[in-house]
Amino acid sequence: MASEDADEDVNRDTGGRVGGQVEAAAARGAESPGAGVAQPLDPKIAAAVAAAEAAGPAGGETVRIDSWIWAVRLIKTRSLGAAACRGGHVHVNGERVKPAYSVRVGDEVRLRHEGRERVVIVRRLIRKRVGAPVAVQCYIDNSPPPPPREATAPAGLRDRGTGRPTKRDRRELERLRALAAQGGLGGPGRPGTRPRSS
Incomplete structure (x- = not known):
């Protein structure tokens, strides 16, 4: 309750919704909501997270799952995100979802892409694509480790400069x-x- 009152005071002081949200998010950006211990963030990252939250959905608006997985850099393009949803490679809370599914904070998102399964818990809703340091602040990554790369060289490759x-x-x-x-x-x-x- 005290933090909500402080946020409302910041909103009143700045005179605007976006400015107040940016300052409030930057003020509480020093703590990580998913972790048990508060971890300080780099001020640049905290400011970028605050800007991403400010550009996110306002009260009552939602974020599509294909847009969210693209914004947090789990997939390269939004159209690939939509194709993954249509192909059944995206599950939210254990259920297969369509690209227009509205994701909420606390949802578990499972994505199979490029031979790897990603399991993440939604921490922040954002719409615009952000940099990697900011993106990792928007979810909790519970993914299994990536498979090891093969140590053997691919067959049929030649050394550079050996000619035709x-x-x-x-x-x-x-x-x-x-x-x-x-x-x-x-x-x-x-x-x-x-x-x-x-």
């Missing part, structure tokens, strides 16, 4: 690509050809 491959090199590259595509199975020669009989 010879016919023999091209055959070797084709053979390596065929082996990689088949999971390491297959014999010598080009794919789809029978070995010569002597």
Whole structure:
């Protein structure tokens, strides 16, 4: 209650809704709502979070899920967010959702994109895309760790500056690509050809 009264005083002092929200958010930007211990934020990040909240929805307005996952940088474009929703790759609180679903603070969003599953809890509603340091302040990330990258070099890549491959090199590259595509199975020669009989 005391913080709400302080916010109303700030709104009255600044004479405007947006200015009051920016200052109020910057004042409370030093604490992290999802964490048990208050963690100080960089003043630039706190100001950017405040600006993002000010540009966010006013009282009673909502934010679409495709817009939110784009704004917090979970996906590169809003159209990709909408396509992910239509394809069934976005779930909110365990239910598959459409692109126009209205997301709320506290919702659990599960997104499968580019072979990785992201699990986040909504902390702030924003509409405009923000930088990465600000975006991580808008959700709590409960995602599993990303899968390890393969240590082997991809088959068929040549060193830079070695020139154009010879016919023999091209055959070797084709053979390596065929082996990689088949999971390491297959014999010598080009794919789809029978070995010569002597």
